[in-house]
Amino acid sequence: MTRRYAFVGLGNRAQMYVDALLGDWSDTGQISALCDINRTRMDYYNQLITATGREAVPTYTPDAFDALLEQADVVVVTTMDSTHAHYVCAALDAGRDVVVEKPLTIDAESCARIADAAERNPGQLVVTFNYRYSPRNSAVRQVIADGRIGDVTSVHFEWALDTIHGADYFRRWHRRKHESGGLLVHKSTHHFDLVNWWLAASPELVFSQADLRFYGSEEAGAEQAGERPERGQGSPGLGSDPFILDISIDPKLKALYLDAEHEDGYIRDQDVFADGVTIEDNMSVLVRYDNRALLTYSLNAHSPYEGYRAVFNGTRGRLELEVVERSWTPPHAAVDPSAASKSKAEGVSERLTLQEHWKRAEEIEIPSGEGGHGGGDRLLLNDVFRGPDNDPLARQAGYRDGIRSVLTGVAANESVRTGAPVHLTDEGTKLLPRA
Numbered sequence: 001m002t003r004r005y006a007f008v009g010l011g012n013r014a015q016m017y018v019d020a021l022l023g024d025w026s027d028t029g030q031i032s033a034l035c036d037i038n039r040t041r042m043d044y045y046n047q048l049i050t051a052t053g054r055e056a057v058p059t060y061t062p063d064a065f066d067a068l069l070e071q072a073d074v075v076v077v078t079t080m081d082s083t084h085a086h087y088v089c090a091a092l093d094a095g096r097d098v099v100v101e102k103p104l105t106i107d108a109e110s111c112a113r114i115a116d117a118a119e120r121n122p123g124q125l126v127v128t129f130n131y132r133y134s135p136r137n138s139a140v141r142q143v144i145a146d147g148r149i150g151d152v153t154s155v156h157f158e159w160a161l162d163t164i165h166g167a168d169y170f171r172r173w174h175r176r177k178h179e180s181g182g183l184l185v186h187k188s189t190h191h192f193d194l195v196n197w198w199l200a201a202s203p204e205l206v207f208s209q210a211d212l213r214f215y216g217s218e219e220a221g222a223e224q225a226g227e228r229p230e231r232g233q234g235s236p237g238l239g240s241d242p243f244i245l246d247i248s249i250d251p252k253l254k255a256l257y258l259d260a261e262h263e264d265g266y267i268r269d270q271d272v273f274a275d276g277v278t279i280e281d282n283m284s285v286l287v288r289y290d291n292r293a294l295l296t297y298s299l300n301a302h303s304p305y306e307g308y309r310a311v312f313n314g315t316r317g318r319l320e321l322e323v324v325e326r327s328w329t330p331p332h333a334a335v336d337p338s339a340a341s342k343s344k345a346e347g348v349s350e351r352l353t354l355q356e357h358w359k360r361a362e363e364i365e366i367p368s369g370e371g372g373h374g375g376g377d378r379l380l381l382n383d384v385f386r387g388p389d390n391d392p393l394a395r396q397a398g399y400r401d402g403i404r405s406v407l408t409g410v411a412a413n414e415s416v417r418t419g420a421p422v423h424l425t426d427e428g429t430k431l432l433p434r435a
Contacts, residue, residue: 009079104402106181133376149314166301
């Protein structure tokens with residue numbers, strides 16, 4: 001029996017799930033309804049649906065969300081992060097299953113609301129942590145679970161976002177912390193979840209420092225860039241300035257945002273050096289876990305290349321994962337999306353090295369697959385739409401996993417604000433026990 005999937009939030013995030021239900025996972029369910037504040041975006045997705053020979057589906061604005069629930073067995077939530085909790089709780093209370101994009105939400109109060117809704121209702125809540133499914137990250141989990149390095153005592157995790165990917169957070173609504181939680185919640189949720197999952201542990205104590213040093217109107221990047229426009233379209237630098245995005249030449253961005261902005265006023269190509277940035281671009285975090293492991297974590301959002309390095313020290317050895325996802329950033333990447341794609345194909349590498357005590361280092365083979373994240377996206381979609389099939393790595397994430405990762409970022413933000421460590425067992429941020 002196929003299931004009815006209703007979508008709320010129809011920006012770029014939604015398309016992976018829509019494409020799945022119109023393609024390889026069409027036998028598992030059908031799209032039954034769409035909800036967004038913007039009619040143009042709903043029309044865009046209905047055009048994708050009708051292009052496959054299907055009939056257009058009903059569309060709803062957020063004030064009619066209750067009516068949408070009548071059309072759904074499952075609700076897919078891909079709205080702005082600060083609104084996730086509202087839709088997740090409403091769908092669970094209506095007896096529906098929920099698939100929600102990470103992060104689950106952005107603060108401790110809404111984590112508690114979601115936990116209450118998940119515990120009092122029978123519906124399943126799945127949080128889509130696609131990095132768990134990337135073969136290289138799954139390989140790390142397997143090596144640690146096999147005990148090859150013994151008990152993990154410490155982790156060093158460094159993530160570099162380049163001036164294509166990293167800069168884009170400063171063009172979008174993510175630049176406002178009250179809507180995204182900042183990168184320590186929105187982006188680092190991915191990374192904190194990986195560590196929680198790799199170690200099969202929960203964070204207990206968090207200390208963090210963070211600052212805005214490159215983006216925004218008063219930092220180093222703005223000083224280098226000179227006089228700035230408020231947005232890309234209509235700017236004198238459009239086509240030549242490496243930080244000005246031309247959304248008119250990307251068909252999907254044009255359709256979803258440029259052609260839709262007259263309805264809701266959302267500007268997708270804000271200048272990264274304009275006023276209004278309230279998130280940080282450099283972050284350092286220390287975390288202690290309930291199994292006594294320690295994490296040192298850093299995130300930089302203006303790197304010349306993109307990738308990450310995760311090092312695990314254990315009682316029997318050491319494991320190192322080094323990944324280059326894009327080796328350099330061409331100056332016209334924001335102007336010409338094809339330039340970004342070409343550079344991403346150059347110098348991409350991944351290496352997983354294990355060295356047990358008293359032995360030479362050995363390279364662990366990383367399997368590869370087709371599609372995004374080395375085939376990980378297909379594995380994720382299969383779990384979302386068909387359900388996990390006795391996965392020994394337990395990659396599908398539920399609400400407890402989502403809450404642990406979010407609260408690590410929330411605690412880090414609080415530590416930045418106060419300058420003090422934050423205990424995650426304090427009243428108001430208490431982590432749920434593992435199921």
